[in-house]
Amino acid sequence: MTRVLNPATEETIAELESAGVEETDAAVASARAAYPAWRGVAPTDRARLLRRLATLVEEHHEELARIESQNVGKPIAGARGEIAMVAQVFHYYAGAVDKHTGETIPVAGGIDMTFREPLGVVGLITPWNFPLNIASWKLGPALACGNTVVLKPAELTPLSALRLAELALDAGIPEGVLNVVVGKGSVAGQRLIDHPDVAKIGFTGSTEVGREVMRGAAATIKRVTLELGGKSANVVFADADLERAAAAAPYAVFDNAGQDCCARSRILVEQSVYDRFAELFVAATRGVKVGDPASETTEMGPLISAAHREAVASFVEGEPLLRGDAPDGAGFWFPCTIVEARPEDRVARDEVFGPVAALIPFADEADAIRIANDSAYGLSGSIWTENGGRALRVARAVETGVLSINSNSSVRPSTPFGGFKQSGFGRELGMHALAGYSEVKNVFYSTGR
Ligand code: NDP
Numbered sequence: 001m002t003r004v005l006n007p008a009t010e011e012t013i014a015e016l017e018s019a020g021v022e023e024t025d026a027a028v029a030s031a032r033a034a035y036p037a038w039r040g041v042a043p044t045d046r047a048r049l050l051r052r053l054a055t056l057v058e059e060h061h062e063e064l065a066r067i068e069s070q071n072v073g074k075p076i077a078g079a080r081g082e083i084a085m086v087a088q089v090f091h092y093y094a095g096a097v098d099k100h101t102g103e104t105i106p107v108a109g110g111i112d113m114t115f116r117e118p119l120g121v122v123g124l125i126t127p128w129n130f131p132l133n134i135a136s137w138k139l140g141p142a143l144a145c146g147n148t149v150v151l152k153p154a155e156l157t158p159l160s161a162l163r164l165a166e167l168a169l170d171a172g173i174p175e176g177v178l179n180v181v182v183g184k185g186s187v188a189g190q191r192l193i194d195h196p197d198v199a200k201i202g203f204t205g206s207t208e209v210g211r212e213v214m215r216g217a218a219a220t221i222k223r224v225t226l227e228l229g230g231k232s233a234n235v236v237f238a239d240a241d242l243e244r245a246a247a248a249a250p251y252a253v254f255d256n257a258g259q260d261c262c263a264r265s266r267i268l269v270e271q272s273v274y275d276r277f278a279e280l281f282v283a284a285t286r287g288v289k290v291g292d293p294a295s296e297t298t299e300m301g302p303l304i305s306a307a308h309r310e311a312v313a314s315f316v317e318g319e320p321l322l323r324g325d326a327p328d329g330a331g332f333w334f335p336c337t338i339v340e341a342r343p344e345d346r347v348a349r350d351e352v353f354g355p356v357a358a359l360i361p362f363a364d365e366a367d368a369i370r371i372a373n374d375s376a377y378g379l380s381g382s383i384w385t386e387n388g389g390r391a392l393r394v395a396r397a398v399e400t401g402v403l404s405i406n407s408n409s410s411v412r413p414s415t416p417f418g419g420f421k422q423s424g425f426g427r428e429l430g431m432h433a434l435a436g437y438s439e440v441k442n443v444f445y446s447t448g449r
Helices: 021-040 043-059 061-072 076-099 131-144 159-170 185-194 207-220 242-258 271-286 306-313 365-373 388-397
Strands: 002-006 011-016 104-107 110-118 121-125 148-152 178-180 198-204 223-227 233-236 266-270 337-340 356-362 381-384 438-446
Touching: 002 061, 021 121, 021 148, 021 178, 021 185, 043 061, 043 076, 043 131, 043 159, 061 076, 061 131, 061 159, 076 131, 121 131, 121 185, 131 148, 131 159, 131 198, 148 185, 159 178, 185 198, 185 207, 198 207, 207 223, 233 242, 233 365, 242 271, 242 356, 242 381, 266 271, 266 365, 271 337, 271 356, 356 365, 365 388, 381 388
Parallel strands: 121 148, 121 198, 148 178, 198 223, 233 266, 233 381, 266 356, 337 356
Antiparallel strands: 002 011, 104 110, 110 438
């Protein structure tokens, strides 16, 4: 049995049967049975069905946002933004269905052409931090390419995925095309990885489990896309608009209570402006509104679980530069916390996945690049400078998949998202994601007699 909690109150909001191997196998069988018909749906009809799903998500926007807010402890305003993105993602991939084209290649003696074939049944394993958002980044391209799916949401946050599966049926997407199994990663997730009828695993979560996904996939040569952890650097040069950089920085690390793989949790500041930036950053962080996720003005809610709060707390040693306010009593609360760190400190190297920012000074451009790249991860990051040449030099030198200049936003439906190094591989979103959910088939047609 899976007990689903509201992390802001610790109250049980749902109790669900937990899928084991048998139930997971049944979901794979259902996806397999639905596959031939789904891949045969005419492109314009498949696009129309995805478009209808996007519209239904819009029509149920408030309901889905409330489910997500209650189940993850997200501020309702942020949850609304996330659900809006889910709808945009389905609209985007509805439009992509008939633009994912093959090629003709000049060869002797005939015509050579390529086709983008679906993979078959794909298994999607998703985390608890952005449950429906991250699921949509995988479902959109998977369904657009003609695959059928089994989605295993995190056991802590399965509610929005279950509701989406109902909406998919309401949209007219045939039964068996989108299956959801609620169960433990080590049981239902592992079975998807092992199952011979699953052609690919699309995974978002920790680097540790990502490694297991890759290892398990080797047995059946499954395709994998891995979106894993991060320890992204927010690099602030002395010639930046410091007020703007400092005002934005809290939201780049404390948003979603820091439970964000793109969190800019290492803030690298040029030595000559370090003290001034630290002062502005502390003041801006004091302004972050922490409290009841249902309140319209709340900007940060609790952490996902008691165990996770303990893990986050273990990163704060000694007296931090700032420990903000957080509610007392029920709920897995943790305040916005700023520490001063050296690049070799644990808080500056490991993914905290909580509202803890590490401030680190650097000497010059080369030093900033060296510290930014001194990480096993390479997911995201920001560069703040008014010098255009430097912005592009540093952007090319930093080893991460997604960067923003004079901004902290990394994710848009139409642009590729994914990591370098141990942050994973494969790209989600944009047209790039379609490559991860299709195979290229090459066909030669002889025109000789
Ligand atoms: P996990 O990597 O453990 O979980 C992510 C997903 O994988 C969940 O659906 C989980 O299922 C599933 N899973 C777990 N073990 C297995 C397995 N052996 N085989 C198949 N699937 C499995 O992340 P956590 O939620 O435990 O978070 C731990 C840390 O991971 C965080 O503190 C953070 O550092 C990082 N993380 C990074 C994310 C990102 O966006 N890149 C997202 C979430 C976490 P279930 O939980 O239901 O058992």
